Amino acid sequence: MPQVLDRIQIGMVVNGESVTIMAPSTATLLDVLRNGLELTGTKYGCGEGECGACSVLLDGRVVNSCLVLAVECEGSKVLTIEGLESNGQLHPIQKAFVDYGAVQCGFCTPGMIMAAYALLESNPAPTEDEVKRGLEGNLCRCTGYQKIIEAILSLAVRGADDV
Amino acid sequence: MFEAASVATPKRRTKKDTLIGRRIPKLDAPEKATGLARYIEDLNFPRMLYGKILFADRPHARIVSIDTSAARAMRGVRAVITAADINLVPFGYGQDNTALKADKVTCIRDEVAAVAADTPEIAAEAVKRIRVTYEDLPVVASPEEAVADGAPIIHEKIADNTPFRYDYSHGDIEAGVGDSHIIVEDTYTLQRQAHCCLGTSGIIASFDADGRLTLHSLTQVPFLYKNDLARIVGVAPEKIRIIQPPIGGGFGSKLDIHPFEPICIFLAMKTSRPVKLVFTREEEFLATPTRQNAVIYMRSGARKDGTFTFRDVRMTLDNGGRTSWGATTPWIMMRSFSSLYRVPHVRQHADIIYTNNIYACAFRGYGNPQATFALESQIDQLADELGMDPLDVRLINAQKPGETTGQGMVLRTCGLKECLETSAANAGWETKRREAEASRNQQTETPNRAATVRERTKEQAGIACSHCRSMVRGVGMASFFHVGGGAKIYRSDGCGTILKLDDFGAVTVLTGSSEIGQGSETVLAQIVAEGLGLPMKNIRVINNDTELTPWDVGVHASRTTFIAGNSVLRAAREARRKLLAAAAARLKREPDQLDLSEGKVVDGATGEALESIGKIIRGLHFGSKNELIMTTDFYEPPSTAPDEDQMGDISACYAFGTHVAEVEVDLDTGVVKVIKVCATHDVGRVINRLGLEGQIEGGIVQGLGYCLSEEVKVSEGRVLNPSFTDYKLMTTWDVPEMELSFVETNDPAGPYGAKGVGESPLIPVAAAVANAVYNAAGVRIRELPLTPEKVLAHLKAASRPAE
Amino acid sequence: MIYHRPKTIEEALSLIGRSAWPVSPLAGGTDLLPRWSAGVQDRPASIVDLKHIEDLKGVSRANGDIRIGACTSMSEIEADPLIRAAAPILAEAVGRVACPQIRNRASIGGNLCNASPAADSAIPLLLLDAEVEVATHTDSGATIRTVPIEEFFKGPGATVVAPGEIVTHLRFKPVPQGAFSAWDKFGTRPAMEIAVASVGVAVELGGGVISRARVGYGSVAPVPLRGKAAEAELLGMALSPEVINRCENAAREEIKPITDVRASQAYRRDVVAAMLRRILQRAASS
Numbered sequence A: 001m002p003q004v005l006d007r008i009q010i011g012m013v014v015n016g017e018s019v020t021i022m023a024p025s026t027a028t029l030l031d032v033l034r035n036g037l038e039l040t041g042t043k044y045g046c047g048e049g050e051c052g053a054c055s056v057l058l059d060g061r062v063v064n065s066c067l068v069l070a071v072e073c074e075g076s077k078v079l080t081i082e083g084l085e086s087n088g089q090l091h092p093i094q095k096a097f098v099d100y101g102a103v104q105c106g107f108c109t110p111g112m113i114m115a116a117y118a119l120l121e122s123n124p125a126p127t128e129d130e131v132k133r134g135l136e137g138n139l140c141r142c143t144g145y146q147k148i149i150e151a152i153l154s155l156a157v158r159g160a161d162d163v
Numbered sequence B: 001m002f003e004a005a006s007v008a009t010p011k012r013r014t015k016k017d018t019l020i021g022r023r024i025p026k027l028d029a030p031e032k033a034t035g036l037a038r039y040i041e042d043l044n045f046p047r048m049l050y051g052k053i054l055f056a057d058r059p060h061a062r063i064v065s066i067d068t069s070a071a072r073a074m075r076g077v078r079a080v081i082t083a084a085d086i087n088l089v090p091f092g093y094g095q096d097n098t099a100l101k102a103d104k105v106t107c108i109r110d111e112v113a114a115v116a117a118d119t120p121e122i123a124a125e126a127v128k129r130i131r132v133t134y135e136d137l138p139v140v141a142s143p144e145e146a147v148a149d150g151a152p153i154i155h156e157k158i159a160d161n162t163p164f165r166y167d168y169s170h171g172d173i174e175a176g177v178g179d180s181h182i183i184v185e186d187t188y189t190l191q192r193q194a195h196c197c198l199g200t201s202g203i204i205a206s207f208d209a210d211g212r213l214t215l216h217s218l219t220q221v222p223f224l225y226k227n228d229l230a231r232i233v234g235v236a237p238e239k240i241r242i243i244q245p246p247i248g249g250g251f252g253s254k255l256d257i258h259p260f261e262p263i264c265i266f267l268a269m270k271t272s273r274p275v276k277l278v279f280t281r282e283e284e285f286l287a288t289p290t291r292q293n294a295v296i297y298m299r300s301g302a303r304k305d306g307t308f309t310f311r312d313v314r315m316t317l318d319n320g321g322r323t324s325w326g327a328t329t330p331w332i333m334m335r336s337f338s339s340l341y342r343v344p345h346v347r348q349h350a351d352i353i354y355t356n357n358i359y360a361c362a363f364r365g366y367g368n369p370q371a372t373f374a375l376e377s378q379i380d381q382l383a384d385e386l387g388m389d390p391l392d393v394r395l396i397n398a399q400k401p402g403e404t405t406g407q408g409m410v411l412r413t414c415g416l417k418e419c420l421e422t423s424a425a426n427a428g429w430e431t432k433r434r435e436a437e438a439s440r441n442q443q444t445e446t447p448n449r450a451a452t453v454r455e456r457t458k459e460q461a462g463i464a465c466s467h468c469r470s471m472v473r474g475v476g477m478a479s480f481f482h483v484g485g486g487a488k489i490y491r492s493d494g495c496g497t498i499l500k501l502d503d504f505g506a507v508t509v510l511t512g513s514s515e516i517g518q519g520s521e522t523v524l525a526q527i528v529a530e531g532l533g534l535p536m537k538n539i540r541v542i543n544n545d546t547e548l549t550p551w552d553v554g555v556h557a558s559r560t561t562f563i564a565g566n567s568v569l570r571a572a573r574e575a576r577r578k579l580l581a582a583a584a585a586r587l588k589r590e591p592d593q594l595d596l597s598e599g600k601v602v603d604g605a606t607g608e609a610l611e612s613i614g615k616i617i618r619g620l621h622f623g624s625k626n627e628l629i630m631t632t633d634f635y636e637p638p639s640t641a642p643d644e645d646q647m648g649d650i651s652a653c654y655a656f657g658t659h660v661a662e663v664e665v666d667l668d669t670g671v672v673k674v675i676k677v678c679a680t681h682d683v684g685r686v687i688n689r690l691g692l693e694g695q696i697e698g699g700i701v702q703g704l705g706y707c708l709s710e711e712v713k714v715s716e717g718r719v720l721n722p723s724f725t726d727y728k729l730m731t732t733w734d735v736p737e738m739e740l741s742f743v744e745t746n747d748p749a750g751p752y753g754a755k756g757v758g759e760s761p762l763i764p765v766a767a768a769v770a771n772a773v774y775n776a777a778g779v780r781i782r783e784l785p786l787t788p789e790k791v792l793a794h795l796k797a798a799s800r801p802a803e
Numbered sequence C: 001m002i003y004h005r006p007k008t009i010e011e012a013l014s015l016i017g018r019s020a021w022p023v024s025p026l027a028g029g030t031d032l033l034p035r036w037s038a039g040v041q042d043r044p045a046s047i048v049d050l051k052h053i054e055d056l057k058g059v060s061r062a063n064g065d066i067r068i069g070a071c072t073s074m075s076e077i078e079a080d081p082l083i084r085a086a087a088p089i090l091a092e093a094v095g096r097v098a099c100p101q102i103r104n105r106a107s108i109g110g111n112l113c114n115a116s117p118a119a120d121s122a123i124p125l126l127l128l129d130a131e132v133e134v135a136t137h138t139d140s141g142a143t144i145r146t147v148p149i150e151e152f153f154k155g156p157g158a159t160v161v162a163p164g165e166i167v168t169h170l171r172f173k174p175v176p177q178g179a180f181s182a183w184d185k186f187g188t189r190p191a192m193e194i195a196v197a198s199v200g201v202a203v204e205l206g207g208g209v210i211s212r213a214r215v216g217y218g219s220v221a222p223v224p225l226r227g228k229a230a231e232a233e234l235l236g237m238a239l240s241p242e243v244i245n246r247c248e249n250a251a252r253e254e255i256k257p258i259t260d261v262r263a264s265q266a267y268r269r270d271v272v273a274a275m276l277r278r279i280l281q282r283a284a285s286s
């Protein structure tokens, strides 16, 4: 029997805002973001870590939110796709995805962008192979990945020595 | 009719200020990139319930009894339904499906009962508590078993388990055989491929107080769907409204009515509350149809000079336990056999056979990837026998513009020759092929090919580098033929448009055609912007609400750019005429002296801006005439439905293309790595280059998945790999270098000369890769996917000394 | 489910002892959560989250050994300079687990305790003769026993860790200068792949012949397997083509693969042989 009654209070910082929510102990971070906080930009694609559609940053690292229990996030910082845009301006990664044609059906896009965000945070000048590695856990059925890779490479900060 | 659809681009306008051919980002991309787009799973309504289905989970059985009492007793359960509770109206292409099954299940995914509950968790638990007693029946696991003597009958009405047969022929096979110097025959085996839309299937059904039904649905054929559903659920069609939220991938999967859709409606009816039913990934794998697996036997001949003489095809398609539109794919397959190349004598026979497997439906290419794999593999085999370059054989037989094919399709434009030549040149065809052949010939000195390469290189390089030498490379090619201007399958293949301008020059286009991620919305906006000389940002396309939009037959057959494009173009042209007339009156000029550009009425000769379009419209609206600019159009393509013999010009134009794949084969493990794909497509005219490239790249990679790794494995009717863990999609690492070229044949029927391309890029990929594997490693593999294990088995078999 | 978040090993052990059963230690959850949601394993009554125990995280040096906390993530291990220098194949192997999202969560302790024959960290640890530290609850807090990695696995999903115990650390000696070690895994696609088979080799040379040899195989037996027969072919020999051949044959003999939805038994033999041969050829030329 699902334990709908066993709810736990969880406090975390989501997209810079402190939130407190009540969630069942079995709920995943994905459930809480989507249903509790109505942040539906984070997608469910498989629920088992295989597709990356649910990618978010948890304390600065990209994770599959379907594989994290909400209770584990007590005291953590979460960044979702909704947290990237600021003052109505697209984040540069979002803009690159739009301009480079990296979005088709768009279902993989939020997860892709979060994975790209994590990659560029830790490696501002990735090579093509590093981009492929950074996105290896994100499936896309529409684009064939090429335009996604191009979009991210367009943001790679190139030093004089690696031209 | 053709003239009506083509457009005279104003002479003076230079290349650079036309929108056609530009790289235009998708209009809905910002909404999706910010996570604001609301897909079906993201939509919720007050008091909404959650639906869940109980699937049979056994391939063939009689339903003895269903006990729903435990489920009904659960708190939070609002309805439990079985076949006894609903209208049992048969539906589906074979009229052999019902929303819930009454007395018999014929595949594991058959829907037996359903629940609506307050939460998804309660619904899932309730479904588990439904007790069904079955009496198992013998399982028919394959078409061979289904047609064997004494096979169990799966559907009463069809005693031979063969619900459909397709025959086609032109010419006389025997004459063709007599005319041949060389004959090749072989059998090709194709697997089931799952659509794997990243967003799973779903629907939300709700009734209002008047009994009007609103569906948030992912269908790609809203108008046909509405009529069919009306019959199934017993609601008048005029009381059904379909709203299509953004969809997480389509690829043909949303062409049929799937049982979960009427089930959800019945639940909403029962509970008088909105009900949402969205699949989990596992349900998506188990309970949505796939690309049909097929066995294709093909025999074909050629004369010494390489001209084709005949082609004889017999196919068996595994229909699974129910019939969807997928059963009609031979209808498209025969067109490639008959018309990609000139062949005087062609015959095709196809049997669609019931089994207790999961069933198939439409999937990008609609049978054509299967057909093209067989066809283009066999052409390479013929070339091999003839001792000719596969490119030359194809060039000799390629259809040309102006020809009418054996099946009566009129090729007003045809860029196949250019496609063949361009892809070959881009790939370095001749050099690469010769290199591969040279290294193969060295190897064939002893029969043990794989071993020899290893030994030879060991000597040459010491053992140090031999691991890299057990890699061999090669190139292969394949072309395709596909409808490019719709396909007259239904009584009408048309699409309607309503176009209106507001007082400030902003345009709303209501089109019947749907956007399923393919970018049609942007292309249509571009066509309208171009036609009206307005910036893209002024155009808004509404394409997802049957209450607002005019009729369209649906998204399939790569038809949207072409058909909907023509319709919006004609509506835009009519609006343009009205605008220019109003401007001419106001500016005291002749309409043909004026043009529209960047939101302005300009002097047609000098390009000098004379007045803003908004001003002209306001003048018309608030001035003495009191008129608004609103236009409508319904475009029916100039194609004809095929006759009883399947002859006829079913599409307004036809798309062609050639892919050359370069591969590296690991002789030790059988891994095939695709290094590069050179793809050239006759697209008529490039409208949105960015969108077009995206379609082609995406299609290539989907085709690589089909070729290399994707397979829904089914044994005794059960699916063995219903998850992304074991159903292998391509990942970022699998993306080859892709070199795309476009041949612009400017089809007179297309909007600005464009043809449809949506499905094409997937079609030839598998054959090109398999041909490249042959060129690289000397093994011809006739069965997809080319998994490492399968390739290695072929390599080993080839290296065993011949008896 | 009741969720606990201990800060020390002792607290964790005591919580595991006192909480409502069944109790499950939780690290990254990348094995546990998919199993729960797929319904192949029931959710426990209590979870003890080990991730917030400082002592279980990170890489350190201890008396010349390298010591890794059980909750250290694959990403941290891959990036760790100590590991990259002292055990490069471990860095490589954990770097090929799934994808960044999983590597950021998946812990090495979880990888071992989950005891899949395909666990990617297991083979490098076998080659390193690693030892596993297992903590047991006692009245005074915790006692630690040390288990050689070779004895750690008992079957698919089974280890020597008893209910109530947790793995705290792994330790091993750095690979000596000049030693050769390599690891490779085979899947049907380059990323996101549970190994169809994997192979690791570590050899040290003395006087022109191999003085220490370790061979390990993944996904070809009920547990991550040490290749004793292959090692015997190598020990005391120079890496000639004949030795490589014999070693390859020994490997084919000693592995016990099964046929499943991912690959057949015969094919697993072939890819193990191919990977082993390639690694040994590289060793010969290095």
Ligand SMILES: Cc1cc2nc3c(=O)[nH]c(=O)nc-3n(C[C@H](O)[C@H](O)[C@H](O)COP(=O)(O)OP(=O)(O)OC[C@H]3O[C@@H](n4cnc5c(N)ncnc54)[C@H](O)[C@@H]3O)c2cc1C
Residues within 6 Å of the ligand: A048, A049, A050, C024, C025, C026, C027, C028, C029, C030, C031, C032, C033, C034, C050, C070, C071, C096, C097, C098, C102, C105, C106, C107, C108, C109, C110, C111, C112, C113, C114, C118, C119, C120, C121, C161, C165, C166, C167, C168, C192, C193, C194, C195
């Ligand atoms: C999509 C996907 C891909 C994957 N790909 C790979 C791959 O390529 N290679 C690979 O090796 N694995 C792979 N895995 C499996 C998994 O990620 C690893 O096994 C991972 O290392 C498990 O660690 P964890 O911390 O997430 O374990 P958890 O899920 O937290 O725990 C696993 C088990 O170990 C127990 N446990 C955890 N820590 C301890 C401890 N310190 N003491 C005692 N018991 C403990 C838990 O109770 C549980 O039974 C994949 C998983 C997924 C979902």
Ligand code: FES
Residues within 6 Å of the ligand: A043, A044, A045, A046, A047, A048, A049, A050, A051, A052, A053, A054, A055, A064, A065, A066, A067
């Ligand atoms: S939904 Fe989390 S990885 Fe697919």
Ligand code: FES
Residues within 6 Å of the ligand: A102, A103, A104, A105, A106, A107, A108, A109, A139, A140, A141, A142, A143, B198, B248, B249, B517
């Ligand atoms: S854009 Fe559709 S899945 Fe990536």
